[in-house]
Amino acid sequence: MATEEPAESTGSRELPEYYQNLRPFSIGDSMRDFDNPGTTNELNRLVMNPHSQNFIVDFGDDEAWCGFELTADAYSTLLKARRPPELNTRWINIWTPYQQKDIIETLAAHYDFTPRLRSFMLSKPLDFSTSSSSSGSSKTSFFHRHSRPKTSSALPNSSNEDRHGLGAEKSSPDSSTHASSSHDAENQIGLMNSASPSNYRSMDDLNIYNMANNIWHFQTVDWGRRYLSVGYNNLHSTPRRKRTVWEKELYRDKPHGQRVWSWIILCEDKTVISIYEDPFWHQRHSLTENEKRSLAVVRRNTVNVFRQLSRGYDHSHDSARQELPLRTRLGNVDEETTHRPSDMPGLLFYYLFDDWENIYSYIARGHGYAEEIDKLRECMLQKAELEHVDRLHHIGRKLGVLKRLYQSYESIIEQVLKRQEATLASLKNSQVFPSGIHSTEQSLGQLADPNLMGVPLSSAARVRFETLRGRIRLYALNEVEECLLQKESLTMVNFNLIAIKESYSVERLTRVTLVLAKVTMLFMPVSLMTGYFSSQLTDATFSVKSYWISFAVVLFTSIFGLIVFDVFSATSEGKMDMKSYGTKFKGFEYTSSICSDNDIILHLSTLAFMNYLESENIPTWQLVLLSIVGYVYLCRVLRYRRLQQKHALYPYKNREDFAKMTNQHAYEIQKYLFGVEFPFTMQKALEFALFRTYGIPSISSLLVKTKQLSEKQFASKRYADTVVLISEFMAWSPEAERTNAAIARMNYLHSLYQKKNLISNDDMLYTLSLFATEPCRWVNRYEWRQMTEMETCAM
Numbered sequence: 001m002a003t004e005e006p007a008e009s010t011g012s013r014e015l016p017e018y019y020q021n022l023r024p025f026s027i028g029d030s031m032r033d034f035d036n037p038g039t040t041n042e043l044n045r046l047v048m049n050p051h052s053q054n055f056i057v058d059f060g061d062d063e064a065w066c067g068f069e070l071t072a073d074a075y076s077t078l079l080k081a082r083r084p085p086e087l088n089t090r091w092i093n094i095w096t097p098y099q100q101k102d103i104i105e106t107l108a109a110h111y112d113f114t115p116r117l118r119s120f121m122l123s124k125p126l127d128f129s130t131s132s133s134s135s136g137s138s139k140t141s142f143f144h145r146h147s148r149p150k151t152s153s154a155l156p157n158s159s160n161e162d163r164h165g166l167g168a169e170k171s172s173p174d175s176s177t178h179a180s181s182s183h184d185a186e187n188q189i190g191l192m193n194s195a196s197p198s199n200y201r202s203m204d205d206l207n208i209y210n211m212a213n214n215i216w217h218f219q220t221v222d223w224g225r226r227y228l229s230v231g232y233n234n235l236h237s238t239p240r241r242k243r244t245v246w247e248k249e250l251y252r253d254k255p256h257g258q259r260v261w262s263w264i265i266l267c268e269d270k271t272v273i274s275i276y277e278d279p280f281w282h283q284r285h286s287l288t289e290n291e292k293r294s295l296a297v298v299r300r301n302t303v304n305v306f307r308q309l310s311r312g313y314d315h316s317h318d319s320a321r322q323e324l325p326l327r328t329r330l331g332n333v334d335e336e337t338t339h340r341p342s343d344m345p346g347l348l349f350y351y352l353f354d355d356w357e358n359i360y361s362y363i364a365r366g367h368g369y370a371e372e373i374d375k376l377r378e379c380m381l382q383k384a385e386l387e388h389v390d391r392l393h394h395i396g397r398k399l400g401v402l403k404r405l406y407q408s409y410e411s412i413i414e415q416v417l418k419r420q421e422a423t424l425a426s427l428k429n430s431q432v433f434p435s436g437i438h439s440t441e442q443s444l445g446q447l448a449d450p451n452l453m454g455v456p457l458s459s460a461a462r463v464r465f466e467t468l469r470g471r472i473r474l475y476a477l478n479e480v481e482e483c484l485l486q487k488e489s490l491t492m493v494n495f496n497l498i499a500i501k502e503s504y505s506v507e508r509l510t511r512v513t514l515v516l517a518k519v520t521m522l523f524m525p526v527s528l529m530t531g532y533f534s535s536q537l538t539d540a541t542f543s544v545k546s547y548w549i550s551f552a553v554v555l556f557t558s559i560f561g562l563i564v565f566d567v568f569s570a571t572s573e574g575k576m577d578m579k580s581y582g583t584k585f586k587g588f589e590y591t592s593s594i595c596s597d598n599d600i601i602l603h604l605s606t607l608a609f610m611n612y613l614e615s616e617n618i619p620t621w622q623l624v625l626l627s628i629v630g631y632v633y634l635c636r637v638l639r640y641r642r643l644q645q646k647h648a649l650y651p652y653k654n655r656e657d658f659a660k661m662t663n664q665h666a667y668e669i670q671k672y673l674f675g676v677e678f679p680f681t682m683q684k685a686l687e688f689a690l691f692r693t694y695g696i697p698s699i700s701s702l703l704v705k706t707k708q709l710s711e712k713q714f715a716s717k718r719y720a721d722t723v724v725l726i727s728e729f730m731a732w733s734p735e736a737e738r739t740n741a742a743i744a745r746m747n748y749l750h751s752l753y754q755k756k757n758l759i760s761n762d763d764m765l766y767t768l769s770l771f772a773t774e775p776c777r778w779v780n781r782y783e784w785r786q787m788t789e790m791e792t793c794a795m
Helices: 026-030 037-048 072-080 101-111 115-121 134-139 163-167 197-204 208-214 245-250 289-298 300-308 334-353 356-382 386-417 424-429 440-446 459-533 544-568 573-586 597-615 620-648 663-677 679-693 697-706 712-731 737-755 761-782 789-794
Strands: 054-059 064-068 089-094 129-131 152-154 219-223 227-236 258-267 271-276
Touching: 026 064, 026 072, 037 064, 037 300, 072 101, 089 101, 089 334, 101 115, 115 219, 208 258, 219 386, 227 289, 227 356, 227 386, 258 289, 258 334, 271 334, 289 300, 300 334, 300 356, 334 459, 356 386, 356 459, 386 459, 459 544, 620 663, 663 679, 663 712, 663 789, 679 761, 697 761, 712 737, 737 761
Parallel strands: 089 271
Antiparallel strands: 054 064, 054 089, 129 152, 219 227, 227 258, 258 271
8 A cells, every 4th residue: 555645743734825815715714624634534524425515625745725615706716816836736526516507607617618518517407207108218219209299297206226317208498598599510410300399499408417318328528728528427336226117117228327427627727627417416405325325336436536635534444446646656756756746637637537446346247247148048048938038138238338338438538538639710719708708819829839729638647548448448348248249149049949949849749649640550450350340240250259369469460560660660759759868968068067977977878878879770669668777777876876965964984973973963864764765665664663562562451441542433543643743753853842842742641651550661662662673674674775874873
């Protein structure tokens, strides 16, 4: 982290005479020492306040002064007064331009802004209403949308990060107040075919915020003799919130984020002006928590640049991307010290434009779309549907908006790095305000100046703009273009998969048709033979034995004929089935990082078996037999693999480890045996164990006396009660409340007989041992494998 030069003292410096001599005297009262830690904390709270409207910072290498909420008269006085050399750079920031039109007028008059630039800056904010056809606005051109008649219908206010775009459809009757009656040629685009005067009025009503909201890649670069102005849309990754139905429909083709229009102006007197659209102007005094967090994200870069200009702020916790070389340097070599005053305005202009955290979120957003496309591809491979094409279309629209937004940044950088030459016409027409009028002779004299039009950038700023252009191309545009190519290819893949699925459907239908035809051919001779035997023929008698013999001969002959037909025919449904599934296995993707060696051997063996079936003309009955054998073998392999995976979960490898087995692990193993491995055998073993308990003389005599099992009306109830209790403490964890309740209930029922000495403790132990040992005996005797030592220990 760069080291900072400490302030001269911990106390506040004396206010310079430059501010003391300015009128009105409120200017001096508003300015604070920016390097004093005490006032820095106060200024930091002001810059974080969502209700702050403007501030000014005058700074140099040795000192910095800052003031908030200055009036238009104060700014006029500061602009006209000559700054001292030690305060070589000035930054003026305005957050709510629509409420500070007098300040905008002051700045425009002093720096000789063009009439259009001044009118844009004075534009009204977006109105929060939309036309009845706003849902379909994205399907028409921008100029066509604003040239049709509109019927406004109010919409409820929303705290969504994109809700400022809801007013893009409505025309305001007052927004043409500052518009000139003679527009430039480009203002006439789209109006050649408009005959009604109302259509032209609708274009007059358009302001900069309407255009910026409809065309996210809209940008302006204005040159003057005393300023260089860039205007552009910034997209901030604000916190998400649940949108309403109409918001989802309106912004489904827009990337997530808060769009904010920004102006950054570099002036010849080393002044940098930043003006930002207020996204929450309509409810400035009642912001929700989500809107406050969104506003903090929008102002994040401005606040960071503001803090980097102060030496009284604690920068020890700043990350590397937050450190800016404005007033902090690692060394004091002569070359750097000499160029600091000339580098600061250009660097401030660049870092206000280059929001590094915001650009990083753009890159992450691009990767987010790539991840979404990958998930969509997986869904396509599982089941291709036309709905995927619609989702890809909307993803492509969002990526297209991002791509054009990045390209607008590239265009801004190219125009900033290429200054425009001054011409006689431009110099004559640049003087708009009375305070900036010079004589024609003075303007003509400037033509001899070899300097180009506009404010020059320092070499430090130019190098950084070149680097930023490379980053935008390398990281953002390349990522978006790659996602767009994947989107196009996936669209074709989806249609191909749908076609393949249809071909599989036709193939299955063909196989079914062939099976039905063969069944018909199989029983047609039998039907003819049965019809023959049922005919009343003279001098002909048939016995049951002769009928069944004829039936067997005809049926066998039909089956033999169909097998011969399968062997010599190229339309065997068995071969077609194997080809289709063989093709599927060929397309199987193997991932060695997640497959074990046994998995790979199994899949390779299956693939080789399918290839063999394709190359050999094997009859149907052999394929059925091979399929049954292969299925049994596959089940055996998968079951043993599952057994190995289950044993690998527990740390019990030998008999010494079994003594440390916990009740929870024993319960999990038992549940696995009863529910997955041997469900049928385990259930029958428990039923037989319950039956064996009745063979004890003491228990059987007690059951006869109580009539629990000797009478039909009690036997089913006793059996159901026993099953319920045993199921409860076997289906739940040993620490579960239901398990303890079931055990307590069973102990209570048997305690009544134990108190009367009708059931001994040995009988209870024998009964419990049967429930533990009988399932093991049955599994080892009748199941497909023996129980392991760990499973036996768990039982």
